[in-house]
Amino acid sequence: MRDRITSITLGALLLSPPALAADAAHGKQLFAACVACHSETPDAQGPSLKGVAGRKPGTLEDFRYSNAMKRADFVWDAANLRDYLHDPQGKVKGNHMPFSGYPDVKDAEDVAAYLQTYK
Amino acid sequence: MATRLKEIDAVVIGMGWAGGIMARELTLAGLNVVGLERGPDHRPAQDFAMPGIRDELKYQQRLELMGDNSIDTITFRNQPAQMALPIRRWSAFLPGEGVGGTGNHWGGSHWRFQPDDFRLRTYLQTRYGAKSVPDTMAIQDWPVGYDELEPYYDRFDKVCGVSGKAGNLKGRKIAGGNVFEGPRASEYPNRPMPHSEGGAIFAAAAKNLGYHPFPVPFSAASAPYKNIYGVAMGACQECGFCTRTACEASAKASSVTTIMPALRQEPKFELRTRVFVSRLVYDKAARRVTGVLYTDLKTGQEYEQPANIVVLSAFVFSNTHMLLHSGIGTPYDHATGTGLVGKNYCYQFEAPAAAFFPDKELNPYMGSPGGGVVIDDFNNASFDHAGLGFFGGGYIIASSGGSPPINGRSVPEGTPAWGSQWKRETVKWYYHSVHFNTQGSVYGHRDNYMDLDPTYKDALGRPLLRLTYNGTDNDHAMSRYLLSRVENVIKAMGPAHYEMRPRPKNFTIVPYQSTHNAGGTIMGSDPGNSVVNRYLQSWDAHNLFVMGASTFPQQHGYNPTGTLGALALWSADKIKNSYLKNPGPLVHA
Numbered sequence: 001m002r003d004r005i006t007s008i009t010l011g012a013l014l015l016s017p018p019a020l021a022a023d024a025a026h027g028k029q030l031f032a033a034c035v036a037c038h039s040e041t042p043d044a045q046g047p048s049l050k051g052v053a054g055r056k057p058g059t060l061e062d063f064r065y066s067n068a069m070k071r072a073d074f075v076w077d078a079a080n081l082r083d084y085l086h087d088p089q090g091k092v093k094g095n096h097m098p099f100s101g102y103p104d105v106k107d108a109e110d111v112a113a114y115l116q117t118y119k
Numbered sequence: 120m121a122t123r124l125k126e127i128d129a130v131v132i133g134m135g136w137a138g139g140i141m142a143r144e145l146t147l148a149g150l151n152v153v154g155l156e157r158g159p160d161h162r163p164a165q166d167f168a169m170p171g172i173r174d175e176l177k178y179q180q181r182l183e184l185m186g187d188n189s190i191d192t193i194t195f196r197n198q199p200a201q202m203a204l205p206i207r208r209w210s211a212f213l214p215g216e217g218v219g220g221t222g223n224h225w226g227g228s229h230w231r232f233q234p235d236d237f238r239l240r241t242y243l244q245t246r247y248g249a250k251s252v253p254d255t256m257a258i259q260d261w262p263v264g265y266d267e268l269e270p271y272y273d274r275f276d277k278v279c280g281v282s283g284k285a286g287n288l289k290g291r292k293i294a295g296g297n298v299f300e301g302p303r304a305s306e307y308p309n310r311p312m313p314h315s316e317g318g319a320i321f322a323a324a325a326k327n328l329g330y331h332p333f334p335v336p337f338s339a340a341s342a343p344y345k346n347i348y349g350v351a352m353g354a355c356q357e358c359g360f361c362t363r364t365a366c367e368a369s370a371k372a373s374s375v376t377t378i379m380p381a382l383r384q385e386p387k388f389e390l391r392t393r394v395f396v397s398r399l400v401y402d403k404a405a406r407r408v409t410g411v412l413y414t415d416l417k418t419g420q421e422y423e424q425p426a427n428i429v430v431l432s433a434f435v436f437s438n439t440h441m442l443l444h445s446g447i448g449t450p451y452d453h454a455t456g457t458g459l460v461g462k463n464y465c466y467q468f469e470a471p472a473a474a475f476f477p478d479k480e481l482n483p484y485m486g487s488p489g490g491g492v493v494i495d496d497f498n499n500a501s502f503d504h505a506g507l508g509f510f511g512g513g514y515i516i517a518s519s520g521g522s523p524p525i526n527g528r529s530v531p532e533g534t535p536a537w538g539s540q541w542k543r544e545t546v547k548w549y550y551h552s553v554h555f556n557t558q559g560s561v562y563g564h565r566d567n568y569m570d571l572d573p574t575y576k577d578a579l580g581r582p583l584l585r586l587t588y589n590g591t592d593n594d595h596a597m598s599r600y601l602l603s604r605v606e607n608v609i610k611a612m613g614p615a616h617y618e619m620r621p622r623p624k625n626f627t628i629v630p631y632q633s634t635h636n637a638g639g640t641i642m643g644s645d646p647g648n649s650v651v652n653r654y655l656q657s658w659d660a661h662n663l664f665v666m667g668a669s670t671f672p673q674q675h676g677y678n679p680t681g682t683l684g685a686l687a688l689w690s691a692d693k694i695k696n697s698y699l700k701n702p703g704p705l706v707h708a
Contacts, residue, residue, distance in 0.1 A: 032343040036353035036369040043383065045164045045369060066170075096169035098356050098367040 022078070027114030030107055033099070046097065052076050053116045057092065068094035081112035121412055121421040127153050130411055130426035132396050132441070133433035135220020136680060137666030137687040139374025139382070140278070141430045143348060144691035146387040148699065153389050153424060154382075155413060157433075158186070158217030160392045161375050167365040175523045178364040184224045185209050186216040190395070190416075190578040193436050197589040197625050199453055199566065205575050205583060210629040212466075212636055213363065214434050218392065219375035221434060221634055222680070226362040226488040227371050229281045229338035230514075230677035231272050231685075234265035234301040235500035239562075239673065242500065243510055252510070256593065257463055257563035259672045262644045262653035265301045268685050271692070273304050275684035279372035280344035280352045282489055283307040283336030297333050299495040309341045312355060312489030316481045317519025317553030322492045324611040330494040335516055337489030338680070339371040348381040359485045359521050393417050397579050399429060399445040401660060408447070408663045414579060427702075428694070432666035432687070435464075439569045439639030439669055440584040448640075448650050448659050451568050453587070459650050460640060461569040464586060465674035467635035468513070468559030468594045470622050472605050473529050474614035476551050483527060483549060486520020497604050498676045499560065509596035511560035513676030515605050519553045529554060532618050555609065557601035560676040561637075564591045569639050589626050598622060635679050637671040645708055652706040654698075655690040661704045664690055 037046035047063035054077070058070035072092050074080050084091040086108035087101045102108040128150035131138045142152050161167065177183050186192075186209065194203035215221035235242040238260045243252055252258065285306045286296025311334035314322060322332040340352040355370040369376045382388045393416040400409045400423065410425035431438050442448055442460045451461040495501055498512045522528070529552035530544040572585035590598075602619050609617045622632075643649025646658040651670055657663040666687050668679040697705060 032351075033354060036343065036351040039351065039380075041380075043162055043164050043380070045168055045367075064168075098169050098358060099353075100356055
């Protein structure tokens with residue numbers, strides 16, 4: 001019984017809006033993990049992330065996406081960005097990004113917040 | 120008739136590690152530089168991207184990134200009395216081709232030689248007696264010392280974003296790092312990769328035996344890193360594919376990942392790929408190289424590229440071949456022991472072992488070479504050789520993980536190579552094997568050398584380079600000793616089964632052993648003992664600089680890349696600070 005209460009409480013914590021606001025400045029620091037590929041150069045290994053917020057996955061014409069990413073049917077909002085950055089293969093199974101994600105959800109949320117401002 | 124092109128400040132032959140470094144440093148000094156590369160360009164976004172880069176069949180079995188033997192290869196024999204035959208498929212060693220060179224597919228073991236390695240003959244004669252070095256052992260002191268090279272070792276660490284743990288910071292020994300290394304000015308740029316599980320078991324056993332285990336220095340960033348050329352590197356994701364292939368995450372250092380992104384934006388640099396340099400144009404009277412002759416492999420057209428400075432950085436074999444074919448320097452004559460070009464070919468004497476732990480889950484499908492754990496207690500100056508009957512040594516490494524699906528299936532000896540029993544054994548052992556390697560030194564011997572082959576020719580009609588090499592009694596004794604030391608540690612690890620895998624008496628060109636070839640254009644203190652001086656400048660042509668492990672007087676018990684990168688930076692510095700102001704010999708004979 002006690003275990004069940006704990007898991008309900010934990011579940012509620014995970015589902016409820018975060019107690020702390022996402023920290024875009026911290027997210028910008030963490031974004032260092034991404035820039036080797038998402039470099040905004042013609043030779044970049046990852047697609048441009050400028051203006052990614054509000055975009056549908058896999059839609060830039062000059063980048064060769066995985067089929068998994070092209071098929072993903074959602075919009076990059078704060079929650080989807082956070083979930084993807086936390087667990088890329090869990091969110092879009094079979095995508096080609098060679099990054100295993102930010103283990104801490106709060107970090108993923110901060111990077112998502114930074115990407116909202118990245119235009 | 121070759122088309123004569125406009126003269127350029129500097130031409131670089133071979134765009135691997137040394138060529139990339141020289142091209143970057145010379146353009147930073149204001150020179151216009153042309154890079155010539157026989158293989159293709161490699162652009163990470165197209166060539167090293169997921170998922171294609173994890174095609175193990177293409178890269179690891181079919182050797183996508185290696186040189187094309189149908190255009191150029193070498194011939195091989197064990198002894199001078201034999202007729203050499205061409206190597207038609209690389210196996211024992213895998214010279215790379217294309218921008219990035221062999222540095223694209225290396226395992227990233229990033230080492231420095233010991234201070235006493237740089238004064239090897241003096242060290243051995245001082246410690247073991249003036250007559251201790253046999254006449255047939257052609258070792259010599261380097262013309263540069265560890266302390267002089269240290270700032271460049273340090274700088275190369277910061278080109279590569281190396282991950283590791285120092286064991287000697289400015290003379291202060293630090294437990295958990297390599298306490299046998301020379302003093303370092305600074306800690307590694309990145310923290311070491313986590314130990315693989317097999318490495319961790321080895322570390323515990325080695326420590327109990329009184330040895331000094333530490334994480335292998337790994338030329339990849341363990342965390343996002345911006346290098347000294349302003350290039351961003353990603354963090355290693357421990358994908359499990361690394362050697363013989365390139366990095367999908369721009370984490371493993373190569374000239375493609377750490378230098379080319381800066382060079383591609385450099386207006387003073389021009390890259391020409393698929394061009395095969397056939398000869399250096401040598402003005403013997405002026406003691407200068409006036410330029411290079413090359414054939415465009417796309418059109419068959421021949422060009423002459425005049426240049427003020429020529430950098431030859433085309434791997435051990437092509438460096439030696441180019442000097443022999445261009446008539447620069449005196450070829451080594453085995454019969455008389457005279458001459459220097461082609462002398463002191465040295466391989467790396469690596470002998471492995473494997474151990475099996477049925478009750479331990481070792482997660483072999485992931486991991487990186489950086490998960491290896493090393494003991495350096497049996498390298499050259501780490502231990503007393505009195506009464507052992509050999510000189511030299513090497514580090515010992517243990518690791519599990521990073522075992523790709525085709526090549527990474529370690530099974531006990533005697534298992535069939537295919538069929539149902541092989542499948543059963545593969546399933547039984549895949550999760551449970553730890554591999555070991557001994558990185559043995561190879562000291563020059565008068566019977567091991569390179570010259571021009573009298574029979575076989577390359578695609579341009581030039582005689583092939585001929586390699587004459589066999590393991591020496593000294594090197595076999597050294598290797599047996601290293602394996603006996605590993606065996607002690609393996610026994611202490613408590614495996615269900617283990618195998619020591621010593622090298623056969625005669626060197627064979629299969630299977631894969633090591634791409635650590637060295638020598639042929641060795642560096643030294645005067646023209647009587649070397650092809651290039653302490654700044655890698657040819658004694659015979661002052662505007663010719665020869666880069667890479669071909670300049671090593673002998674091979675020490677470590678991987679060569681850390682030292683060849685440091686040497687390229689050291690040479691570049693001297694060219695920038697002295698040679699450009701006053702072109703001429705930098706060392707007066």
